[in-house]
Amino acid sequence: NLGYMTSERAFRIVLAGDAAVGKSSFLLRLCKNEFTPSSSATLGVDFQIKTLVVDGEPVLLQLWDTAGQERFRSIAKSYFRRADGVLLLYDVTCERSFLNVREWVDMIEQDVSSEDVPIMLVGNKCDLRQSGANFVPTSYGEKLAMTYNTLFCETSAKDGSNILEAVLHLARQVKQYA
Numbered sequence: 001n002l003g004y005m006t007s008e009r010a011f012r013i014v015l016a017g018d019a020a021v022g023k024s025s026f027l028l029r030l031c032k033n034e035f036t037p038s039s040s041a042t043l044g045v046d047f048q049i050k051t052l053v054v055d056g057e058p059v060l061l062q063l064w065d066t067a068g069q070e071r072f073r074s075i076a077k078s079y080f081r082r083a084d085g086v087l088l089l090y091d092v093t094c095e096r097s098f099l100n101v102r103e104w105v106d107m108i109e110q111d112v113s114s115e116d117v118p119i120m121l122v123g124n125k126c127d128l129r130q131s132g133a134n135f136v137p138t139s140y141g142e143k144l145a146m147t148y149n150t151l152f153c154e155t156s157a158k159d160g161s162n163i164l165e166a167v168l169h170l171a172r173q174v175k176q177y178a
């Protein structure tokens with residue numbers, strides 16, 4: 001007994017994006033509804049389970065947290081091969097992480113076609129918008145998502161905004177492709 005209904009459909013979702021954009025925090029918020037300001041850098045790859053009801057049907061998501069550090073990219077790469085969907089995060093206060101989205105998309109598409117594997121582009125840390133910090137404009141994210149034909153939203157793992165919505169939206173798309 002694995003503790004969940006065997007009739008649930010199961011999908012593999014991989015989190016991608018530079019180090020410190022908030023991948024671990026995103027998962028912590030989604031799965032435990034918690035936030036820790038000083039979460040440590042991810043080492044290697046780990047996964048969490050989240051069950052959702054998508055269009056009236058229970059769906060089990062296995063969410064894989066990859067590390068963004070350069071030295072782990074080869075590890076991350078092998079996870080895209082078997083992904084059903086990708087959450088590709090950048091930090092809206094870190095232009096570099098936004099510019100690196102292209103590299104991540106290229107890497108994902110080396111292994112899978114984005115037509116087969118839906119991608120949700122996520123601008124995280126949107127709670128910092130009020131802080132006066134430099135901010136990647138929402139319209140830039142929208143434009144990039146259009147270029148790559150991906151979904152798009154802005155989230156905050158800190159205050160929880162849009163986290164569940166982002167995952168639901170991606171899960172719906174993943175389910176349609178499966």
Ligand code: GDP
Binds near residue numbers: 036038156
């Ligand atoms: P990862 O390396 O991509 O897994 O990033 P982490 O989850 O470790 O987050 C890096 C840092 O950013 C940590 O200090 C987090 O507390 C912080 N952080 C993550 N998400 C948010 C967010 O939505 N808002 C704010 N203000 N900080 C965040």
